[in-house]
Amino acid sequence: MTQIKMIATDVDGTFLNDQRQYNHQRFAAQLDRLKAANIRFAVxxxxxIGHLHKIFAATPAVQSFVAENGGLIVDQHQTLFEAPVPTDVAHAVVDALMSDDSLRPQAFRLSGAHGTYVSRDSKPLDLDAQNYFFNNLVTVDDLRDVNxxxxxxxGEWPHGSVQHVVDQLNTRFAGQVHATPSGFGSIDIIAPHMNKxxxxxxxxxSWGIDPSEVAAFGDNGNDKEMIAHVGLGIAMRNGAEAVRNVADLVTPTDNNHDGVLDVIDAILAGEV
Known part of the structure; x- marks a missing residue:
């Protein structure tokens, strides 16, 4: 088997448990062991990016982030790569969704460099979750005015209708955006051909590592391409069936029982 030189992990439903926590002490010890083994770690x-910094503040050795589903890469506080959605395209997507009652989301946001802009008439499915995930909220009257x-x-839709919206968006804006389910009734609409x-x-x-030397963990639709692409794609036991189907390995335990940390131990021990 190819030697693993990098580990990447999704966060919600994967690295974090359902209480949005992780074992700080155990993970910090693993980071020391990964560094000694010359294995890079990334989120x-x-x-x-601001939310990710907040999550990993307890383990400050984590300094490498693939944020926004691949649209922004920050390593050691330096931006290595970004792929924004052109402003006119973002506004066109907003216009299409707001003008079609069958596609209109309950909550609507634009994730920008200087804030996460939320429509004043948004009705998030879970206000506490919105406040948790988006700690840089800026309320605006019309997202089409955001510059x-x-x-x-x-956007957020009721559970069950998400894939229909994804398919509609990817057909209507083919070559302009890439829509992907991101869990909890939410869809991320990012630059075309962009994903984790x-x-x-x-x-x-950037580190001289081939994708075949990467192990990656994930649980949801926006992890599927990453899991299928890397040398060792690892799906969470609690993950979506579509993700488990493309994985090389399914974690023996779920996100509530240190599923990621257990497999990292196995990687360090040369058992996978």
Whole structure:
């Protein structure tokens, strides 16, 4: 088997348990062991960079982030790569969704370089979750008036209707955006041909690492390309079936029982 030189992990439903926590002490010890073994560690998430810094503040050795589903890569506080959605395209997506009652989201946000812009009439499915995931909220009357570098358009729909919206968006805006389910009734709409696989590959190459030497963990639709692309794709036991189907390995335990940390131990021990 190819030697693993980099580990990348999704956050929600993967690295974090359902209480949005992780074992700080155990993970900090693993980071020391990974460094000694010359194995790089990175976070690969659909979340914005400020939120990721907040999550990993307890383990400050984590300094490599593939944020916004690959649309922004930050390593050691330096931006290595970004792929924003063109402003006119982001506004066109907003217009299409707001003008079609069958596609209109309950909550609507633009993730930008200087804030996460939320429509004043948004009705998030879970207000506490919105306040948790987006700690840089800026309320606006019309998202089509936002002028910022936009990494992602994000919306929330009732569970069950998400894939229909994804398919509609990818057909209507083919070659302009890439829509992907991101869990909890949410969809991320990002730059075309962009996903976590692209972002993780970009970061790995900056370190002289081939994708075949990367292990990656994930649980949801926006992890599927990454899991399928890397040398060792690892799906969470609690993950979506579509992700488990493309994985090389399914974690023996779920996100509530240190599933990621257990497999990292196995990687360090040369058992996988």
């Amino acid at each position: 690969a998430s659909g979340n914005h 910022d570098t936009i990494y992602k358009v994000n 696989a692209v972002g993780v590959t970009q970061l790995a190459k």
